Amino acid sequence: MIELKNAAYNYGGRDLLSGLSLKLSPGSFHFLTGPSGAGKTTFLKLCYMELQATAGQVNVFGKDVTTLSRDEIAKTRSRIGVVHQECKFLDHLPLTANVCLPLTATGREVNPDDLRDLLAWVGLDGHADSLPPQLSGGERQRAALARAVIMAPDIILADEPTGNVDWEMSQRLLRLLVELNKMGKTIMIATHDLNLIRAAKNQVNSRVLRISNHKLQLAGADL
Amino acid sequence: MNAFLSRIRALFDGDRASHSVVPPSGYTANLTVFTAAAMSFLAVFAIALSVATDRLADHWAGELARTATVRISAPADQVAAQTQAALRVLETTPGVAEARAFEAEEQMALLTPWFGPDLPVETLPIPQLIEVVEDEQGLDAEGLKLRLAAEVPGAIFDDHTRWRRPLVAAASRLQTLGLVSIVIIAGATAAMITLAANSALAANAQIIGVLRLVGARDIFIARAFVRRFTFRAFAGGVLGAVLATIALLFLPNTEEAGGFLTGLSFVGWNWLLPLAVPFLAGFVAYAATRFAALRVLKGLT
Numbered sequence: 001m002i003e004l005k006n007a008a009y010n011y012g013g014r015d016l017l018s019g020l021s022l023k024l025s026p027g028s029f030h031f032l033t034g035p036s037g038a039g040k041t042t043f044l045k046l047c048y049m050e051l052q053a054t055a056g057q058v059n060v061f062g063k064d065v066t067t068l069s070r071d072e073i074a075k076t077r078s079r080i081g082v083v084h085q086e087c088k089f090l091d092h093l094p095l096t097a098n099v100c101l102p103l104t105a106t107g108r109e110v111n112p113d114d115l116r117d118l119l120a121w122v123g124l125d126g127h128a129d130s131l132p133p134q135l136s137g138g139e140r141q142r143a144a145l146a147r148a149v150i151m152a153p154d155i156i157l158a159d160e161p162t163g164n165v166d167w168e169m170s171q172r173l174l175r176l177l178v179e180l181n182k183m184g185k186t187i188m189i190a191t192h193d194l195n196l197i198r199a200a201k202n203q204v205n206s207r208v209l210r211i212s213n214h215k216l217q218l219a220g221a222d223l
Numbered sequence: 224m225n226a227f228l229s230r231i232r233a234l235f236d237g238d239r240a241s242h243s244v245v246p247p248s249g250y251t252a253n254l255t256v257f258t259a260a261a262m263s264f265l266a267v268f269a270i271a272l273s274v275a276t277d278r279l280a281d282h283w284a285g286e287l288a289r290t291a292t293v294r295i296s297a298p299a300d301q302v303a304a305q306t307q308a309a310l311r312v313l314e315t316t317p318g319v320a321e322a323r324a325f326e327a328e329e330q331m332a333l334l335t336p337w338f339g340p341d342l343p344v345e346t347l348p349i350p351q352l353i354e355v356v357e358d359e360q361g362l363d364a365e366g367l368k369l370r371l372a373a374e375v376p377g378a379i380f381d382d383h384t385r386w387r388r389p390l391v392a393a394a395s396r397l398q399t400l401g402l403v404s405i406v407i408i409a410g411a412t413a414a415m416i417t418l419a420a421n422s423a424l425a426a427n428a429q430i431i432g433v434l435r436l437v438g439a440r441d442i443f444i445a446r447a448f449v450r451r452f453t454f455r456a457f458a459g460g461v462l463g464a465v466l467a468t469i470a471l472l473f474l475p476n477t478e479e480a481g482g483f484l485t486g487l488s489f490v491g492w493n494w495l496l497p498l499a500v501p502f503l504a505g506f507v508a509y510a511a512t513r514f515a516a517l518r519v520l521k522g523l524t
C-alpha cells in the first residue's frame with residue numbers, strides 16, 4: 001500500500017531521515033516510535049504526501065508520488081485517513097460539518113445514519129453541533145479520528161493520537177484503532193508512549209518501528 | 224464555451240458546500256462590494272461619454288458633409304440682383320452639387336426661435352441666405368471667396384467646415400478616451416479584486432491547509448473564493464450601475480434647452496448598455512479571483 005525505497009528527507013540541512021525502506025502491507029498494524037524530534041511526524045508526512053522525499057522513492061498505492069499531479073494527490077489522500085498531531089479543524093463549522101468535510105470537499109453525499117453511527121462510535125453523539133474550539137483535547141482527537149475514517153479509507157495514519165489525553169481516553173482511542181484494524185484497515189500510529197504500545201500487545205498483532213540515528217529499524221519483541 | 228458555461232453553472236448551484244467552508248467576512252466583503260459599485264458607477268459614465276461623443280461626432284460630421292452658406296447683405300433694392308449673381312457664380316463653381324436661395328418663409332422659420340413669430344421680416348434688412356451643398360470632391364473655399372468678392376460685393380461665404388473639423392476630431396478623441404477609460408476601470412477592478420482575494424486567501428491559509436489534507440482538489444477550494452468575489456462584484460456592479468443610470472436620467476435635457484449639444488446621456492437602445500456593467504464586473508472578479516486562488520494553491524503541498 002505504501003512503500004518506501006531507500007527514501008531520505010531533510011529540511012534543508014543534513015538528512016533528518018535517510019535510507020528509509022519499508023513496505024506497509026494491507027491489514028497490518030504498525031507503531032512508529034522514537035524520541036520527540038526524531039522525525040515521526042516527518043515520516044508520516046512522507047506517507048501522506050505532504051512532503052516529498054529528497055532522495056529515494058515513495059510509492060503510494062503502487063504509484064511513485066513524484067509522478068502524481070496535484071489533483072491525483074488530492075484523490076489519493078481521500079484513501080488515506082490521517083489523524084494529525086495538532087488536530088486542525090474549521091473552527092467556524094460545527095463538529096458534524098467538520099467530520100463530513102472529506103465527503104463534502106470531494107462532492108460526495110453524507111448519509112445521516114452513517115454519520116450518527118460514526119459519532120456514536122467515537123462517543124461524540126452529544127456534541128454534533130459543538131464548534132471545535134468548545135471541545136476538550138480527547139474529544140478533538142476522537143473527532144479527528146471520525147473525520148479520518150468517514151471516507152472508509154484503506155490506510156489510517158495517526159500522529160500521536162493520544163498526545164494530550166489521559167490514560168483512560170488513550171485506551172479508548174487505541175481500542176477504536178484496533179477495531180478498525182480488525183475491519184481490515186492498515187494502521188500506523190506514531191507515538192512516543194511505550195505504555196500504549198505495551199497495552200496494544202494483547203489486543204492486536206502489531207509491529208513496532210523505531211526511528212533512531214535517522215534510520216528506521218524494526219524494534220525487537222521486547223520493549 | 225461549454226466548459227465555461229458549466230463553470231458558471233457550478234458557481235451558481237454546485238457547491239453550497241464549498242461556499243460554507245470559508246467563514247464569512249463582513250468587513251472586507253463590504254469593501255469589495257463598495258469597490259465594485261464605485262468602479263461600475265464610473266464605467267457607466269465612461270460608456271455614456273463614449274456613446275455621446277460618438278453621436279456628437281456623427282452629427283457634426285454629417286453637417287460638415289452637408290452644407291455651407293452664402294450670405295447676401297446688400298441694400299434692399301440690390302438683394303435680388305446680387306442673389307442671382309451669386310447663384311450664377313455657384314453654379315459654375317466646381318465642387319458645388321447644389322445651390323439654392325432660401326424662401327422668405329424658410330428664413331422666417333429659422334429666425335422664429337430667436338425673435339418670436341410676430342417679427343415683420345419683410346421690413347427688416349435681413350440678409351438673404353443661399354444654401355450650398357458640396358459634392359464628393361468638396362469645393363475650393365478660398366477660390367470661391369475670391370470670385371464672390373469680385374462679382375458679388377455683398378456676398379460672404381460661410382465655410383462651416385473650418386470650425387467644425389477640429390470639433391469632429393475632438394469628439395472622436397473624446398470617444399477614444401472614453402473607451403480607454405472603460406479598459407482602465409476594468410483593469411483597476413481586476414487589480415483590486417486580486418488584492419482582496421489574496422488577502423482572503425492569506426487570512427484563510429489554515430482552512431486551505433485543512434481542506435487540502437482531507438483530499439479537496441484545488442478547484443473546490445478556489446471555487447469557495449471565486450464564488451464569493453464574483454457575487455460581491457456583481458452586487459456592487461448592480462448598485463453602481465443603477466445609481467449612475469439614475470444620475471444620467473436626471474441630467475437636464477439639452478435637447479429641450481434648444482441647442483445642438485447632445486449632452487452626456489443615452490438615447491434609445493443605449494439605455495441598455497448599463498445592464499452589461501454588472502456582468503462585466505462579475506466576470507472581471509471571477510477571472511481575477513480564479514487566477515489568484517489557483518496561483519496561491521499551486522504553492523502549497
Ligand SMILES: Nc1ncnc2c1ncn2[C@@H]1O[C@H](COP(=O)(O)OP(=O)(O)O)[C@@H](O)[C@H]1O
Pocket residue numbers: 011016034035036037038039040041042043
Ligand atoms: N517545517 C520544518 N522546517 C524545518 N525543520 C523542521 C520542520 N518540521 C520539523 N522540523 C524539524 O525536524 C525534526 C523532526 O520533527 P518531527 O518530524 O516533527 O519529529 P517528531 O514528530 O518525531 O517529534 C525536528 O528537529 C524539527 O525541529
Ligand SMILES: [Mg+2]
Pocket residue numbers: 040041042085159160
Ligand atoms: Mg510529531
